[in-house]
Amino acid sequence: APNAIATIKLNNKEYVTDDYTNVTPKILSYLNRNLHLKKDNPLSLVRQRIVNYFYSSFTHRGNPTFSVYENLSPVVTTKQNFDDLLIPENHPSRTKSDCYYINRKTLLRAHMTAHQSELLRSGLDNFLMIGDVYRRDEIDSTHFPVFHQIDAVRSQRKEQLFQDFPDLELFEPTFDPQNPHIFTNSIKDPNKQSCHTLEATKLMEAQLKNHLIGLVQTLFGDNIKHRWVEAYFPFTHPSWELEIFYENNWLEVLGCGIVRNEILANAGPNNTIAYAFGLGLERIAMALYKIPDIRLMWSKDSGFLSQFEDKALNERITYKPVSSYPQCVNDISFWLPPNLTIDTFTSNDFYDLVRDVGGDIIEQVKLKDKFVHPKSKKHSLCYSIIYRHLERTLKQAEVNEVHKEIEKAAVKAFNVIIR
Ligand code: PHE
Incomplete structure (x- = not known):
């Protein structure tokens, strides 16, 4: 103009x-x-x-x-x-x-x-x-x-x-x-x-x-x-x-x-x-x-931020270097079976399963959301899984494959339905 x-x-x-x-x-x-x-x-x-x-x-x-x-x-x-x-x-x-x-x-x-x-x-x-x-x-x-x-x-x-x-x-x-x-x-x-x-x-x-x-x-x-x-x-x-x-x-x-x-x-x-x-x-x-x-x-990298999350103010914290290779973050959401609620499901069981299937490329798993459907009253959970290889850049395609395996294993172990 x-x-x-x-x-x-x-x-x-x-x-x-x-x-x-x-x-x-x-x-x-x-x-x-x-x-x-x-x-x-x-x-x-x-x-x-x-x-x-x-x-x-x-x-x-x-x-x-x-x-x-x-x-x-x-x-x-x-x-x-x-x-x-x-x-x-x-x-x-x-x-x-x-x-x-x-x-x-x-x-x-x-x-x-x-x-x-x-x-x-x-x-x-x-x-x-x-x-x-x-x-x-x-x-x-x-x-x-x-x-x-x-x-x-x-x-x-x-x-x-x-x-x-x-x-x-x-x-x-x-x-x-x-x-x-x-x-x-x-x-x-x-x-x-x-x-x-x-x-x-x-x-x-x-x-x-x-x-x-x-x-x-x-x-x-x-x-x-x-x-x-x-x-x-x-x-x-x-x-x-x-x-x-x-x-x-x-x-x-x-x-x-x-x-x-x-x-x-x-x-x-x-x-x-x-x-x-x-x-x-x-x-x-x-x-x-x-x-x-x-x-x-x-840094927005959770490998950095999580070292300072939920800490008592006077806790002694010494920063540990994080890998220089990038993270991949995939979410997993599922409906719980009728015998479980968002409060009785044991997150630690899920974390172990993720580590069993994913191995060392799992850097962190975070509970992202809990949800009860207002009509069906079904309970749902969502976790973020953060993947990172310590020696190389992960390809999204290979992360997706591991992620699929985790979904399958969760269905089998906990009777959940992937959303
Ligand atoms: N504003 C000063 C600085 O940025 C610091 C300062 C604040 C000095 C107040 C004296 C009084 O370096």
Whole structure:
């Protein structure tokens, strides 16, 4: 059509493209996968463990202190991703070579911190934000253009912050415990924001570091070695990165700091001091479960996912490599004979039969569906049988043959009728 305007449609909204557009169909295909919410994905296990830590460690009158946001759209404005966070106009993190832009004003969020200001503005003071983030980066076993972060904000009023005074030695000699303050008139000190008192900064820093060390100890055990590295972020000061010592390397797992007061002054809550952090879920999951390649997080292969399915949150899981040859999945459905119901049929008997007939090319059998016909009251079961040879690619035709044999054997052994 003449004068056609090129647009990109995402979640039922149309975006007009322009000279900034650099997002590719491949990248857009990762939207809405929501790996962090899939129950058998390792990222979801890590998410639940971190949320539980914050839920159980911080309560107020029996309720969790932190509210959790894990369904925020990854399509954000440059205001959300940069301006609201005081990231300057010429900052390298804004460049087209680092971000996936939909157009000049719209991009796929490059960090979960993009939602900090809007949630503060909505009146929240303690919250976690969890989701997928998008960055143009190198390609290797630990980098993927899409990954997942948990970000947090915790803000404190004067009464909360100075509840109990731990270490008076950290404070300036002018500190008066009877009349503590978060704010001061511009005492310059590179270790704090000029509007903050040193004691408020130190108390918030102590909370931040204690809470995050508590978190990595909960995840990795009390003996995990860690170190704090000074860092710079436009939206926090002072700022740090936390590294853990893992398999003979220092591994950076998060960035954090004291929220710049301009952000709280713009968005609220007033008269508070806050900490914030942002933590990468892939790093944690790869270290925790010994997953060697970040691409595995995106695997739909049940040989991978089943290793993380139905697990207790703190169960120790060590990833075992799956074959590189492809799976074939065939379903089998049958009516049970009148003497059996969907509750009395023994799945394990069926599993043994499948293994007897199929041998080593059977990788997994999963109960897919149970069904009672509303009129005939007949009971029916459906199983998925997942076939995979460990040394070669199976042909669909040979799988179909084995599958037929399994059907025949099931008819004979259990008196079922194949549907
Ligand atoms: N957004 C930062 C990043 O993605 C992490 C961060 C969050 C740092 C909040 C400080 C405060 O690297």
